[in-house]
Amino acid sequence: MSFFKKLKERISTKTEEVTTKFKEGLTKTSTAFVEKVEDLISRRKKIDEEFYEELEEILISSDVGVNTVMTMIDDLRKEVRVRKLEEPADLQPVLSEKLVEMLSGDAGNDSKLHLPDSGPAVVLFVGVNGVGKTTTIGKLAHRFKQEGKKVLLAAGDTFRAGAIEQLEVWGERVGVDVIKHQAGSDPAAVMFDAVQAAKTRGVDVLLCDTAGRLQNKVNLMEELNKIYRVIGREIPNAPHEVLLVLDATTGQNALSQAKLFGEKTGVSGLVLTKLDGTAKGGIVVAIRQEMNIPVKFVGLGEKMDDLQEFDSEQFVHALFAGLIREREAEEEQDQAEV
Amino acid sequence: MAFEGLSSRLQNVFGKLKGKGKVSEEDVNEAMREVRLALLEADVNFKVVKEFVSKVKEKAIGQELEKSFTPGMTVIDIVNKELTELMGGSQSKLAKANKPPTVIMMVGLQGAGKTTTSGKLAKLLQKQNHKPLLVAADIYRPAAIKQLQVLGEQIKVPVFALGDQASPVDIAKQALAHAKEEHLDYVIIDTAGRLHIDEALMDELRQVHEAVSPDEVLLVVDAMTGQDAVNVADSFHQQLSLTGVVLTKLDGDTRGGAALSVKAVTGCPIKFAAMGEKIDSLEPFHPERMASRILGMGDMLSLIEKAQSNIDSEKAAELERKMRRAEFSFEDFLEQMEQVRKMGPLDQIVDMLPGMGKVKGMKDLKVDEKQMGRVEAIIRSMTHEEKQRPEMLNASRRKRIAAGSGTTIQDVNKLIKQFEDMRKMMKQFSSMMGGGKKKGKMPKGFKFPF
Numbered sequence: 001m002s003f004f005k006k007l008k009e010r011i012s013t014k015t016e017e018v019t020t021k022f023k024e025g026l027t028k029t030s031t032a033f034v035e036k037v038e039d040l041i042s043r044r045k046k047i048d049e050e051f052y053e054e055l056e057e058i059l060i061s062s063d064v065g066v067n068t069v070m071t072m073i074d075d076l077r078k079e080v081r082v083r084k085l086e087e088p089a090d091l092q093p094v095l096s097e098k099l100v101e102m103l104s105g106d107a108g109n110d111s112k113l114h115l116p117d118s119g120p121a122v123v124l125f126v127g128v129n130g131v132g133k134t135t136t137i138g139k140l141a142h143r144f145k146q147e148g149k150k151v152l153l154a155a156g157d158t159f160r161a162g163a164i165e166q167l168e169v170w171g172e173r174v175g176v177d178v179i180k181h182q183a184g185s186d187p188a189a190v191m192f193d194a195v196q197a198a199k200t201r202g203v204d205v206l207l208c209d210t211a212g213r214l215q216n217k218v219n220l221m222e223e224l225n226k227i228y229r230v231i232g233r234e235i236p237n238a239p240h241e242v243l244l245v246l247d248a249t250t251g252q253n254a255l256s257q258a259k260l261f262g263e264k265t266g267v268s269g270l271v272l273t274k275l276d277g278t279a280k281g282g283i284v285v286a287i288r289q290e291m292n293i294p295v296k297f298v299g300l301g302e303k304m305d306d307l308q309e310f311d312s313e314q315f316v317h318a319l320f321a322g323l324i325r326e327r328e329a330e331e332e333q334d335q336a337e338v
Numbered sequence: 339m340a341f342e343g344l345s346s347r348l349q350n351v352f353g354k355l356k357g358k359g360k361v362s363e364e365d366v367n368e369a370m371r372e373v374r375l376a377l378l379e380a381d382v383n384f385k386v387v388k389e390f391v392s393k394v395k396e397k398a399i400g401q402e403l404e405k406s407f408t409p410g411m412t413v414i415d416i417v418n419k420e421l422t423e424l425m426g427g428s429q430s431k432l433a434k435a436n437k438p439p440t441v442i443m444m445v446g447l448q449g450a451g452k453t454t455t456s457g458k459l460a461k462l463l464q465k466q467n468h469k470p471l472l473v474a475a476d477i478y479r480p481a482a483i484k485q486l487q488v489l490g491e492q493i494k495v496p497v498f499a500l501g502d503q504a505s506p507v508d509i510a511k512q513a514l515a516h517a518k519e520e521h522l523d524y525v526i527i528d529t530a531g532r533l534h535i536d537e538a539l540m541d542e543l544r545q546v547h548e549a550v551s552p553d554e555v556l557l558v559v560d561a562m563t564g565q566d567a568v569n570v571a572d573s574f575h576q577q578l579s580l581t582g583v584v585l586t587k588l589d590g591d592t593r594g595g596a597a598l599s600v601k602a603v604t605g606c607p608i609k610f611a612a613m614g615e616k617i618d619s620l621e622p623f624h625p626e627r628m629a630s631r632i633l634g635m636g637d638m639l640s641l642i643e644k645a646q647s648n649i650d651s652e653k654a655a656e657l658e659r660k661m662r663r664a665e666f667s668f669e670d671f672l673e674q675m676e677q678v679r680k681m682g683p684l685d686q687i688v689d690m691l692p693g694m695g696k697v698k699g700m701k702d703l704k705v706d707e708k709q710m711g712r713v714e715a716i717i718r719s720m721t722h723e724e725k726q727r728p729e730m731l732n733a734s735r736r737k738r739i740a741a742g743s744g745t746t747i748q749d750v751n752k753l754i755k756q757f758e759d760m761r762k763m764m765k766q767f768s769s770m771m772g773g774g775k776k777k778g779k780m781p782k783g784f785k786f787p788f
Contacts, residue, residue: 057384063564066379129587130449130560159615160454161492162485169480183488214590217615219708247449251381251564253592274448277533279566302478 041088041095047080051088063251063279065286111296111310113269115205115240120152120198122206122231122238125271126224126261127245129212132273132299134163136245137207138170139299139307145174149204154194155180156187156227157211167209173304177201187211187223188230195234208239215260225264243296245271248281258287272310273299366398373417382595383568386424386602394420424598425625426607433553433581438523439471441514441550444584445543445574446558448531451586453482455558455612456528457489458620459584462610463524464495465618471522473513474499475506475546476530486528493617496522506530506542510550527552534573547578554581556609559600561588567596568603575604582609585623589613666761668725672717675710715743716753728757 040058044051052073059069079085079094115121123140125133137153144151153171155178157163164180171178179194191208198206210227213220231238244267246254261267272281275298284295295310370391377387397416434440442459444452453476460470472490474497476482483499490497498513510527517525529546532539547555557571557580574580583600588611597608608623717725719742724731731739731754740747 060378060384061565063381063566066375070375128562128590130451132449160485161488162481162483165481165484166479214587216589216591247560247562249447249560249563249566249570251562251567251592251595252379253381253562253590256591274533277447277566278535278569279564283564 041091044088047085047088047091052077059282062282064282065252065255065289068286068289111269111294111312113241113296116237119150119202119204120195120206120235120238121204121240122195122198122208122235123241123243124208124210124228124231124239124265125243125245126210126265126267127212128214128247128257129160131212131245131247131250133157133212133245134166134170134209136243136271136273136297136299136307137167137209138174139304140297141170141174141176141207142304143307144205144207145176150202151176152194152198152201152203152206153178154191154206154208156190156194156209158183158185158187158190159211163209163211188226191227191230192234195231195238199235215257221260221264224261228265239265241269241296242267243269243271244293245273246281246284247279248272248275249277249279250281250283252283252286254283255286255290258291258293262291262293267293269294269296271295271297271299271307275299276301276306363399366395370395370398377595377598380593380595381562381564381567381599383565383599383602385568386599389602390420390424390598421598422626425601426623431622432609435553438521439514439517439525440523440554441525441527441552442554442556443527443529443547443550443552443578444556444558445529445578445580446531447533447560447570448479450531450558450560451612452476452531452558453485453489453528455584455586455610455620456486456526457493457495458612458617459610460490460495460524460526461493461617462620463526464493468524469520469522470495470524470526471513471517471520472497473510473525473527475509475513475527477502477504477506477509478530482528482530489617496520507545507549510546514550525550534570540573540577543578555579556582556584557600557604557606558584558586559596561585561594561596562590562592563596565599567599571600571603575606580604580606582606584608584610584612584620586612589619668717668720668728668757669722671757671760672714672725675714712743712745712749713753716740716745716750719743728754 040051040054044054055076056069056073059072060066076091076094080091083090083094085091085094113123115123125137127133134157141151141153151174153167153176155164155167157167158181161183164178164183168178168180179190179197181190181193187210194206194208197203208227208231210224211220213224215221228239228242242265244258244261246257250257258267258270270284270287270293272284272295275281281298287293288295295312295315298308298310298315300306300308373394374387374391377390378384382390394416397420432440432442444456444459446452456472460472463470472486472495474483474486476486483502487497487499498509498516500509500512506529513527514525516522527546527550529543530539532543534540555578557574559567559571563570571580571583583604583606585594585597585600585608588594600606601608608625611621611623613619613621716739719739720731724735724739736747736750736754740750743750
């Protein structure tokens with residue numbers, strides 16, 4: 001059985017509800033990557049430059065890092081030469097192998113949150129501007145609350161206008177307290193107070209918001225590092241998780257984000273937001289490849305419970321949906337024009 | 339640094355070409371392959387890349403490269419021109435209504451930076467002596483209205499809001515009436531971020547559009563957007579007939595290929611580029627400059643413009659005179675620093691210098707604004723006399739200055755040493771220049787990036 005069929009079968013046995021969520025969120029078109037590659041293989045008669053180029057495009061169109069794609073295509077070329085393959089159909093098993101390697105997580109790839117059993121567990125959220133840090137915190141707070149945990153939020157974005165209020169609204173919605181200072185105050189001081197409050201109030205989970213910042217702004221990154229250090233000084237081993245929030249529409253720059261935020265705060269996982277659009281967030285594949293940072297959650301909508309635990313198989317399945325149909329439409333159009 | 343990777347990439351390609359006398363078709367092919375890769379890495383959509391590369395190749399071969407004395411330059415020239423054209427030809431301005439107010443609608447995905455950009459745009463218009471009105475039509479995101487109100491307060495621009503219970507259509511309509519009453523000449527409507535495939539919300543945008551018939555519909559696009567930029571831009575364009583694009587977060591280290599993609603798909607000009615956290619960091623988008631920046635020729639035009647608009651020419655002349663006579667004092671030093679600072683964050687200025695991307699180490703050069711603040715504090719802690727005659731700064735004076743500026747004696751000593759070195763250098767320069775009669779020449783070793 002081919003890798004794709006196996007994958008499909010495994011996914012179909014997943015619990016109904018989660019699959020529906022993913023389907024709704026991710027698969028905006030009915031065709032999947034699996035079929036797309038199969039289509040390419042059946043359509044092309046020869047393994048030639050055009051074949052490679054089209055395969056490259058399928059991969060690149062999903063924002064899987066260019067380097068990752070090029071490496072993979074190079075590997076394929078080698079295999080083709082060594083095994084003396086001529087027809088695309090012969091290439092399928094090789095291709096499947098490579099895809100498994102590239103897309104499925106390895107052993108160190110754990111999408112669970114690692115939080116201590118006895119409180120307060122601290123989760124720090126970092127990322128560039130506008131990726132959805134505050135919203136993600138709201139959703140995650142809701143999730144922990146549902147699990148019966150006592151949650152506290154820290155309004156560490158003291159820079160952007162309205163950010164503190166935004167977190168407060170989420171606090172009210174979910175029914176958890178927010179530790180805040182005035183706008184413009186030192187975010188590290190907010191964190192210090194929040195950690196103290198978390199300790200004295202016997203909180204289970206403290207979720208720390210920070211201001212969005214571009215990763216090449218040295219001073220702002222140092223500020224973030226200070227926040228990280230302050231938390232670690234007050235509670236040993238904290239923050240227990242540092243989640244880099246990534247917008248699924250982001251392209252190659254996400255690699256730079258993972259690298260530089262990782263240097264300053266030791267990012268332990270990713271949250272991929274806005275996956276309910278047409279963007280595939282394929283760059284997480286490259287991030288996993290190059291930095292081995294796992295995705296822990298995906299944001300699939302606007303509602304409070306639209307944050308899902310990441311499931312790599314379902315993600316792989318949905319990752320490349322869309323291009324075939326487009327291509328078919330193009331071809332039909334071409335034919336009509338002829 | 340925006341487009342940094344692209345420029346170094348292309349420089350590599352054409353560096354190879356430059357060494358040869360003639361360019362074969364194979365050379366062109368190789369160059370085009372590299373151009374393609376570089377553009378893909380920069381997040382330009384693969385379809386756009388395909389088209390671009392074939393266009394460039396056609397032109398390159400058509401130009402009878404083999405007869406050209408400088409084939410490398412010819413290819414660069416073609417790429418440059420095509421890139422400029424793809425990004426929108428020459429710079430375009432905001433539309434203006436025949437009868438004020440001019441209505442501008444800001445649309446885009448969540449988190450692209452619509453609210454912040456609305457504030458920046460209002461600030462820009464205000465600087466040009468217009469009277470803008472900001473309209474808070476994002477009723478969905480918690481505290482979005484509050485965010486716009488805070489921004490409005492900061493820049494002293496009125497904000498029209500009806501809370502988060504009114505419909506965006508009503509808000510927009512009433513805001514327009516309000517602007518007419520108050521004789522405000524620009525209305526900037528900040529709409530909620532939405533996915534381009536969210537039918538209900540896109541329909542709401544169409545209704546707002548119908549209700550106020552805006553003169554400008556600006557799509558706000560995050561410069562870091564990947565391949566999906568084309569889908570987003572295409573959807574918004576089809577449903578709302580965009581008139582322009584604002585590219586945000588260009589001060590990051592993204593290569594910003596989305597700029598090319600969006601322009602290619604919508605045909606709409608990129609009207610502004612948002613370049614920083616500060617409220618006045620919205621700049622007109624200059625495609626030709628961006629193209630030269632892509633090609634590693636540096637954004638000199640922007641730098642010169644910035645310098646011209648910020649540096650007082652009289653003061654500059656006075657400074658030059660002082661430098662020649664080596665009368666340069668700490669006061670002048672401070673003034674000069676302030677003038678440079680007015681031009682914007684220093685690392686952005688460094689970004690605009692030609693060839694900086696190529697110089698090793700320069701790429702990671704970070705100008706420490708905090709350090710500048712410290713220097714300023716030290717100088718400001720000196721007495722007037724001390725500023726004029728630094729030689730009088732003895733140990734006890736230095737101690738006092740350190741205490742006054744919250745720095746250490748070492749910091750003060752370092753600054754004074756640097757200042758003295760600078761003065762010495764100036765003396766040497768002025769004697770070399772023969773009292774300033776000869777015009778300054780380019781120092782030897784100055785090279786263009788090609």
